[in-house]
Amino acid sequence: MTEFLKVEGITAGYGDGPAILDGAHMTVQQGKVHCIIGPNGAGKSTLMKVIAGMLPVRKGEVIFKGENLKGLRPDQTLRRGIAFVPQERALFPKMTVRENLRMGGYILNNDRERDRRIDEIFDRFPILRERADQHAGTMSGGQQQTLAMARTLILRPEIVMFDEPSLGLAPMIVREMFAIVRMIAEQGVTVLLVEQNAVMGLKHADWGVVLDLGRTLFEGPAQEVLHDPRIQELYLGGRKVA
Numbered sequence: 001m002t003e004f005l006k007v008e009g010i011t012a013g014y015g016d017g018p019a020i021l022d023g024a025h026m027t028v029q030q031g032k033v034h035c036i037i038g039p040n041g042a043g044k045s046t047l048m049k050v051i052a053g054m055l056p057v058r059k060g061e062v063i064f065k066g067e068n069l070k071g072l073r074p075d076q077t078l079r080r081g082i083a084f085v086p087q088e089r090a091l092f093p094k095m096t097v098r099e100n101l102r103m104g105g106y107i108l109n110n111d112r113e114r115d116r117r118i119d120e121i122f123d124r125f126p127i128l129r130e131r132a133d134q135h136a137g138t139m140s141g142g143q144q145q146t147l148a149m150a151r152t153l154i155l156r157p158e159i160v161m162f163d164e165p166s167l168g169l170a171p172m173i174v175r176e177m178f179a180i181v182r183m184i185a186e187q188g189v190t191v192l193l194v195e196q197n198a199v200m201g202l203k204h205a206d207w208g209v210v211l212d213l214g215r216t217l218f219e220g221p222a223q224e225v226l227h228d229p230r231i232q233e234l235y236l237g238g239r240k241v242a
Helices: 044-052 074-079 097-104 111-124 126-130 141-155 171-186 198-203 222-227 229-235
Strands: 005-013 019-028 033-037 059-064 082-085 159-163 190-194 207-212 215-221
Touching (some): 005 044, 019 059, 019 207, 033 044, 033 171, 044 074, 044 082, 044 159, 074 082, 097 111, 097 141, 111 141, 126 141, 171 198, 198 222, 207 222, 207 229, 215 222, 222 229
Parallel strands (some): 019 215, 033 190, 033 207, 082 159, 159 190
Antiparallel strands (some): 005 019, 207 215
């Protein structure tokens, strides 16, 4: 198993507050979809923020392709190829779809290259081309999530992290979101996602990680996690998954 990204013994929290993560670990395989599950307060989103450089590491290491990311700012992490889509999507609601995509490529110095990449996004996501001149804040929740996910691809990251991509969306739209996740992975991008809908997340993942009380309890192939009786009892509502 290739250790593309390795998170080892992470302790982290917010400000001077107590540790939310306390020894969490995770191995990330290149080009695979990884789903992180666990109860509320387990540290799932915190783990992503640590990897993205949004929270400092108190103890432990985040190693990406052999480089320790500890101490890097979010913009430095982004330049190394790690993108993060937060739960709140972080769109600019009064900007158009096209303008939001341009903001996604703000670190590109070549305007022509940036616009070429935006055209590629429009080819992959026709709905965004149709809505190119519409203000992002006036779109449906599903369309906004599509834009947030697509915007990360402007910089051609090696890893994309999604925090609760299905939150607040109708079941049909949720299926579309996971289809986008799988499409991104098929293009060679490594995906990490935190998903409250644990069954749906694991069904669309290659690798599963179970967090609880800031620690990694278990990680392994997603289908093994999904069908493990202990995991079903504790984290999947006690129901068996077909």
